[in-house]
Amino acid sequence: MLEIKDLCWSLETGEEILKDVSLKVPDGKLTVVTGPNGGGKTSLAKLIAGLEKPQKGSICLDGEDITGWDITERAQSGIAYAFQQPVRFKGLNVRDLLELAAKRKLNEGEICELLGRVGLCANEYIDRVVDASLSGGEAKRIEIATVLAKTDSKVIVFDEPEAGIDLWSFSSLIEAFEKLKSDGNRSLLIISHQERILEISDYIAVIAAGRVSKFGTREEILGGLMNEEKAVRCPLGKDKEGNPNG
Amino acid sequence: MDKTTEELLGIVSDWSGKFNGAYNIRSNGQCAGRQSSENILIENKEGAPGLVIKIKPGTKGETVYIPACVTKGGIDDLVYNDFYVGEGADVIIVAGCGVHTDDGHDVRHNGIHRFILDKGSKVLYKEKHIGTGAGGGAKRIDPVTEIIQGEDSYLEMDTIQIGGVDRTFRKTSGTLGKGAKLVIKERILTDKEQRAETDFAVELNGEGSAADIVSRSVARGNSYQEYHSKISGNAKCKGHSECDAILADNGKVNAAPELFAGDLDAELIHEAAIGKIAGEQIIKLRTLGLTEEEAEKKIIDGFLRG
Ligand SMILES: Nc1ncnc2c1ncn2[C@@H]1O[C@H](COP(=O)(O)OP(=O)(O)OP(=O)(O)O)[C@@H](O)[C@H]1O
Numbered sequence: 001m002l003e004i005k006d007l008c009w010s011l012e013t014g015e016e017i018l019k020d021v022s023l024k025v026p027d028g029k030l031t032v033v034t035g036p037n038g039g040g041k042t043s044l045a046k047l048i049a050g051l052e053k054p055q056k057g058s059i060c061l062d063g064e065d066i067t068g069w070d071i072t073e074r075a076q077s078g079i080a081y082a083f084q085q086p087v088r089f090k091g092l093n094v095r096d097l098l099e100l101a102a103k104r105k106l107n108e109g110e111i112c113e114l115l116g117r118v119g120l121c122a123n124e125y126i127d128r129v130v131d132a133s134l135s136g137g138e139a140k141r142i143e144i145a146t147v148l149a150k151t152d153s154k155v156i157v158f159d160e161p162e163a164g165i166d167l168w169s170f171s172s173l174i175e176a177f178e179k180l181k182s183d184g185n186r187s188l189l190i191i192s193h194q195e196r197i198l199e200i201s202d203y204i205a206v207i208a209a210g211r212v213s214k215f216g217t218r219e220e221i222l223g224g225l226m227n228e229e230k231a232v233r234c235p236l237g238k239d240k241e242g243n244p245n246g
Numbered sequence: 247m248d249k250t251t252e253e254l255l256g257i258v259s260d261w262s263g264k265f266n267g268a269y270n271i272r273s274n275g276q277c278a279g280r281q282s283s284e285n286i287l288i289e290n291k292e293g294a295p296g297l298v299i300k301i302k303p304g305t306k307g308e309t310v311y312i313p314a315c316v317t318k319g320g321i322d323d324l325v326y327n328d329f330y331v332g333e334g335a336d337v338i339i340v341a342g343c344g345v346h347t348d349d350g351h352d353v354r355h356n357g358i359h360r361f362i363l364d365k366g367s368k369v370l371y372k373e374k375h376i377g378t379g380a381g382g383g384a385k386r387i388d389p390v391t392e393i394i395q396g397e398d399s400y401l402e403m404d405t406i407q408i409g410g411v412d413r414t415f416r417k418t419s420g421t422l423g424k425g426a427k428l429v430i431k432e433r434i435l436t437d438k439e440q441r442a443e444t445d446f447a448v449e450l451n452g453e454g455s456a457a458d459i460v461s462r463s464v465a466r467g468n469s470y471q472e473y474h475s476k477i478s479g480n481a482k483c484k485g486h487s488e489c490d491a492i493l494a495d496n497g498k499v500n501a502a503p504e505l506f507a508g509d510l511d512a513e514l515i516h517e518a519a520i521g522k523i524a525g526e527q528i529i530k531l532r533t534l535g536l537t538e539e540e541a542e543k544k545i546i547d548g549f550l551r552g
């Protein structure tokens with residue numbers, strides 16, 4: 001279980017991006033973080049993975065305070081993070097990245113299985129360099145497959161996994177998330193604006209203007225919205241200035 | 247052959263106790279083994295140290311190996327090797343050079359290779375360089391490559407300096423006829439006080455000729471690298487050169503690309519990028535559990551391999 005308490009993060013300029021964010025992400029459940037663009041979702045993911053350090057508050061993994069740990073220590077202790085914007089490498093290919101994530105050599109069958117989970121055909125991609133020649137959707141799916149290859153993870157954060165992904169691959173992705181969830185032993189946190197991902201969630205947190213503006217079970221949050229006669233497609237919560245949307 | 251030569255041969259060529267097909271092994275300035283094949287004839291060059299290698303027209307699928315090693319300090323080995331590739335041939339040429347010194351004396355190999363490609367021939371030329379051995383002696387490799395390409399011929403030069411070479415001056419020139427294509431992939435790693443200088447000059451003289459030069463280098467320690475390239479487009483042609491360098495520690499790189507367009511239909515492009523490893527690449531690998539040092543190593547190894 002991942003537990004975030006009173007997290008505050010400001011830029012060097014003093015601009016506050018996250019303000020007293022608290023969130024519990026229980027094992028075996030899928031928690032979706034949604035909310036308007038610029039609300040602070042990716043910033044939260046970066047704080048969880050250790051890419052940024054908070055000025056205040058704490059992050060605990062299975063009861064242990066990991067707030068002071070660096071990126072590598074967090075990754076080694078079981079935190080995985082699929083970036084919103086995949087990183088490109090001149091020279092590392094798909095196999096390299098998957099094997100680095102898995103910490104061992106993988107055979108063709110294993111690579112095929114991993115790529116299949118994100119709807120990619122292994123034969124075409126196994127030796128592809130993960131550089132700027134990949135399309136946005138391809139790079140995104142490889143990024144997700146890399147995180148799936150990291151089998152020691154206790155917490156996985158996916159940052160907008162749906163972005164740029166076609167309908168067919170998206171179905172495989174939903175299956176992959178459901179499978180991760182049914183394994184039961186890790187916390188899943190998916191940042192998403194996608195209805196189908198919201199539909200398979202257990203909990204939903206809405207982050208807007210740097211704060212958790214809503215948190216509850218899927219029924220509570222989605223039901224509440226229906227009552228407000230707002231379609232799910234319409235952004236949930238508030239924009240950066242804290243004004244309600246719509 | 248001494249043990250060091252055997253080890254170096256294993257690193258710079260596909261040597262595993264023997265070669266299949268045509269080969270010539272040069273060790274400390276002497277011939278340590280030679281074999282011609284039915285289609286590839288290897289002979290001594292007249293009037294100068296080195297070889298003349300004649301590849302018969304139409305030869306397909308054969309590989310010729312001509313590695314050279316210098317394993318004793320105090321040797322300055324100069325060799326001229328000329329390759330005549332017959333019309334329509336399609337072959338692989340594996341050169342490769344290892345220099346070793348541990349007796350405090352300098353060691354140098356200076357290989358001057360000329361390639362004359364007849365119409366429609368195709369060559370993959372692989373060259374790997376390494377320096378080994380302790381002691382204060384400088385390890386130097388100074389290759390000169392001259393390429394003359396006839397109509398519709400194709401040459402790909404894959405050249406890599408994997409490490410341990412204190413000084414290198416690499417000079418490569420090409421003259422391309424109608425429809426000829428030249429692809430060069432160069433990789434250079436320097437460390438400590440090493441220096442590497444590379445110089446390309448390509449003349450695109452024939453209509454429809456094309457050259458693609460990609461040089462990737464990593465300069466770490468206190469090392470210094472210089473890159474010069476000049477592509478001259480003298481006809482309707484395409485030329486592309488790219489110099490991509492990663493700096494680490496106190497490494498320094500000077501890249502000076504040059505393009506000359508002497509024809510209205512010459513299309514020439516140069517790209518150069520020098521900088522340290524992108525921070526986000528290290529961060530991504532760290533999120534997979536690698537330490538910063540491990541991440542850097544993976545990124546550099548991949549960059550130089552790719
Ligand atoms: N390093 C930074 N420098 C400047 N501004 C930043 C930085 N990091 C985040 N921000 C700002 O913080 C706010 C929150 O950004 P964040 O990326 O967390 O939003 P988000 O909720 O993920 O948005 P989206 O849905 O568009 O992905 C934005 O206004 C963004 O511009």
Ligand SMILES: [Mg+2]
Nearest residue numbers: 041042043084
């Ligand atoms: Mg975001």
